[in-house]
Amino acid sequence: MKISVIGAGYVGLTTAACLAQIGHDVFCAESDSDKLSKLQSGVMPLFEPHLEKVIEIARKAARLHFGSAGEAIDWGRAIFICVGTPPLANGDADLSAIEGVARAIAKRASGYRLVIEKSTVPVQTGAQLSRYLSVLSTNGLDYDVASNPEFLREGSAVEDFLHPDRIVVGVNSARAAQLLREIYEPVIAQEFTCPVHSDCPKCKDPVFLVTDTSSAELIKHASNSFLAMKISFINMVADLCEAVGADVTKVAQGMGLDPRIGPAFLNPGIGFGGFCFPKDVQAFIRIAEKSRCDFSLLREVDKINQHRVKQFVEKIQGELWVVRGKKVAIWGLAFKPNTDDVRFAPAIALAKSLLDEGASVSAYDPVAAEKAKAVLPNITYCADAYQAAQGADAILIVTEWEEFRHLDWKRLLSMVEQPLVIDGRNMFSPEEISGHGFRYISVGRAGAVPSPTAVADGKEYRSAQADKDVQESLA
Ligand code: UGA
Numbered sequence: 001m002k003i004s005v006i007g008a009g010y011v012g013l014t015t016a017a018c019l020a021q022i023g024h025d026v027f028c029a030e031s032d033s034d035k036l037s038k039l040q041s042g043v044m045p046l047f048e049p050h051l052e053k054v055i056e057i058a059r060k061a062a063r064l065h066f067g068s069a070g071e072a073i074d075w076g077r078a079i080f081i082c083v084g085t086p087p088l089a090n091g092d093a094d095l096s097a098i099e100g101v102a103r104a105i106a107k108r109a110s111g112y113r114l115v116i117e118k119s120t121v122p123v124q125t126g127a128q129l130s131r132y133l134s135v136l137s138t139n140g141l142d143y144d145v146a147s148n149p150e151f152l153r154e155g156s157a158v159e160d161f162l163h164p165d166r167i168v169v170g171v172n173s174a175r176a177a178q179l180l181r182e183i184y185e186p187v188i189a190q191e192f193t194c195p196v197h198s199d200c201p202k203c204k205d206p207v208f209l210v211t212d213t214s215s216a217e218l219i220k221h222a223s224n225s226f227l228a229m230k231i232s233f234i235n236m237v238a239d240l241c242e243a244v245g246a247d248v249t250k251v252a253q254g255m256g257l258d259p260r261i262g263p264a265f266l267n268p269g270i271g272f273g274g275f276c277f278p279k280d281v282q283a284f285i286r287i288a289e290k291s292r293c294d295f296s297l298l299r300e301v302d303k304i305n306q307h308r309v310k311q312f313v314e315k316i317q318g319e320l321w322v323v324r325g326k327k328v329a330i331w332g333l334a335f336k337p338n339t340d341d342v343r344f345a346p347a348i349a350l351a352k353s354l355l356d357e358g359a360s361v362s363a364y365d366p367v368a369a370e371k372a373k374a375v376l377p378n379i380t381y382c383a384d385a386y387q388a389a390q391g392a393d394a395i396l397i398v399t400e401w402e403e404f405r406h407l408d409w410k411r412l413l414s415m416v417e418q419p420l421v422i423d424g425r426n427m428f429s430p431e432e433i434s435g436h437g438f439r440y441i442s443v444g445r446a447g448a449v450p451s452p453t454a455v456a457d458g459k460e461y462r463s464a465q466a467d468k469d470v471q472e473s474l475a
Contacts (some may be wrong), residue, residue: 001183004029004076006069006101008039010048010157010341011118011150012082017051018161020058021195022186027065029072039066047340047367050158054195073105078114078179080148085119086275091282093122102129106136109143114179116146120220120280122287126170126213144176147213149220154274155338159196162187166207170216177210184208221287224280225298230265231272232304238268238444239311248444249426268443270350270398270424271308273335275343278305309349312396312424313357315441319420320393324358327417329392331385332399332425333376334368342372346424347398351376364388366401386415393418395438400425409436 001024005016008030016028030036035045042059044052058064065075073079083097098119105115115133117126130145137143147170152160167187169180186192188208194200211219238248248268256263272278281302288295320326335345342348345368351361361379365372369381382388385404389395389412397404404427413419419438421428426442433440441447 001025001078001179002076003027003183004072004079005082006072006079007082007084007097007119008035008045008066009082009084010046010154011152012080013039013046013055014048014051014152014157014161015080015082015118015150016064017054017058018158019183020061020063021054021162022192023063024183025063026058027067027072027075029067029069031069036066036068048157049155049338050196054158057195069101069104070108073108073113077112078116078183079105080116080118082118082150085121085279085283087279087282091286093120093279093283095121095125098125098129099132102132103136105143106133106141107138109137109141110139112142114144114146114176116148116180117217118148118150120149120224120276120283121147121217122283123214123217123221125217126172130172144171144173144179145213146171146176146180147216148180149216151220151223154341155336162192162194162196163190163204164206165204166209168209168211168216168219170211170213170219172213181208221280221284224277225284225301227265228272228277228281228305229298229301231267231277232301234266234268235271235304235308235443241444245446246444247446251444267426269308269426270312270346270443271305273344273346274341278302278344281305309346309353312346312350312422313353315422316354316394316396317357319422319439319441320418323354325360326393327360327362327391328354329382329385329388329395330361330363330379331365331388331395331397331404332368332401333363333365333372334399337399337401340367340371342368342375345372345399348372348376350396350398350424351379355379362388362390362392365399366403368399386411390415392416394420394422397421397423397425397427400427409433409438413437 003019003024003026005012005026005028008028016026020026030039038045055064081098081101083101085093085095088094126145126147133143149168167184169177171177188206190204234252237251241248241251252266255261256266281298285295285298317323330347330351333342333345333347335341354361355378362382363379364382364385385407413436421433421438421440423442430440430442430445
């Protein structure tokens, strides 16, 4: 089918490339001229595992083209709207980009178009879109509007598109449902060449769920808000564990064994970030408010999350005693591993807070440094985790990149000023890092002090608390 995708962000680009991979003829539009010329010359504007390969395959097969929104509107029978819906100051989603695309479709298109909202939008946006198209169309446009929310996680977006748990379509006509079914048939049947797995297990059996438009829109916001709630819940349990000396890893394991709860999204830490959860929780609160439903539960979810970085800074203060003048290493800037996205990333808020406290910050991230530089110019960007740790009073783990699991801790011990690791993602077991001679502080688990035999080069570590104890005993 000839399909258009408008917007080449993480969602749009993944959608366009994967639709081409499953056999469609796709035209992808991007309004940022710099990004568009990159795409047209085969340069990736963002980092997303496997996406470059999928785009290359599609371009070689001439099944993926890039250009303007006007060309995209002329091209596709089905048009996926994948433009940004950033948060406004009051928490509402800014729908001006969606409105702009709707206006362009109404003014330009003639004949039939299936207009599909894939961007995350407030409930009833589909109904507004429909009204708007009807009022503004000038060329005898015949159309359906559908909602097809995306459930793509950054870092595994290609995998999520091709091997989903569910495909949700909200429609107002049988014709729209039928077209969407045709579009997704190769995914539903799992019949396509998989670019991710050489020996594709094809074990998924995706559910194709057809609903009305409003329900589909709500499914998206409710899903993200529920996952965010799970994270804030386990973060509070972690705080409780710290207070009573329990181990949150065990608590989460025990809870997750109940199939009604499940083990996913019960990893405590420095909080959720990215361009989805923080803004979607805010937007869902606003949607409820406007419908006179008091969703204060979600306000708490947001409040707990907003507090995570501050609490982490307090942990650092507790260990370093005086932060001013200290050097801290931040490992990981992206809001999660396998992406270069730093939007609403806890690492950015943490670095800013530490700079305000007078610390000097050296940071390393395998792929996100370039994007971080735009929002965080005043820190030192390092080529690897070792360079960041050189002379550091504390190593702070903020993103759980796999490569951090394979470091030479003996080498690190010889480089740091103080052997202190504060892990905001519980990447390691306390015994492991203390076994390398470091004091290890994590989230919701008992802190670990180095075993005496592991302390190298006669380096002796005293925590700020130990220093305070000495001072108090002298006074
Ligand atoms: C999220 C959803 O998972 C996708 O289903 C959805 O399609 C997407 O938003 C979207 O709306 O576009 P994403 O933002 O890429 O995907 O990232 P997640 O993997 O969901 O993680 C979000 C944040 O939660 C990260 O900062 C992560 O570190 C944090 N997190 C996740 C935790 O702190 N603990 C956990 O147990 C899981």
